[in-house]
Amino acid sequence: MLNKNYWQTRYAEKRTGWDAGNITTPIKEYFDTILNKNARILIPGCGNAHEATYLFAQGFKNIFLCDWAQSPLDNFALKNPEFPQQQLICRNFFELNIVDFDYVIEQTFFCAINPSLRKSYAKKVFEILKHGGTLVGLLFGQALDLNQEGPPYGGSKDEYLSYFEPIFSKTVIEECQNSIAPRQGVELFIEIVK
DSSP states (O other), X not given: OOSHHHHHHHHHTTOOTTOOSSOOHHHHHHHTTOOOTTOOEEEETOTTOHHHHHHXXXXXOOEEEEEXXXXXXXXXXXXXXXXXXXXXXXXXXXXXXXXXXXXXXXXXXXXXXXXXXXXXXXXXXXXXXXXXXXXXXXXXXXXSOOOTTSXXXXXXXXXXXXXXXXXXXXXXXXXXXXXXXXXXXXXXXXEEEX
C-alpha cells in the first residue's frame, strides 16, 4: 500500500531509484527562465528536493516542500540549514491546505501515486495554484518499461490530457527534448496553466 510508512521505508532502505542525484536538465532550464524570485513554488512529493536546493541557491525564498515521508525533509534540512523549517511540510499532498502558488513542480511525484488518484491530483493542483499559475515538469510516457505493480507508473499523453485539459486553460504535453541520459525518450515535458 502506497502510504506514509511505505515511503518512509523506501527512504530508510535507500530504495530511491527515481532520485537522479541532482536537478535534472529540463527542470533546471525551465527554472532559469523564471525571473520573479518572489514566486511561490510548491514541490509535492519532493523527496530529496534537488530542485529546491537549486532554486534556493538562485535566490528563490518562497519554496515549499511537501512529502509524506519525514526522512527526505530531514535530509534536506541538514543540507540546507538556512532553508525555512516552516516551509518543509510532512503531509499527504491531497490534504495540503496552502494555496496561491505561482508554480507547482512535477518531478517523479505523479508517477509515484496510484493511477486511480491522477484525476484527483489534477483537481488538487488546480485548487492550489493561483489564477495564471503553472504546473510544470516531467511525466513518464508509455515508452518507459515500468512495473505496473508500481511505482513508478507510466501512462500516455492522451491519458494525461484527459485529466488536465478539461479544467486548465492551457495544457502543453510534449516529448521532452533535453532529458538526462537514463530518461531520454521516456519523458514528457508539461506546462499546464490555470
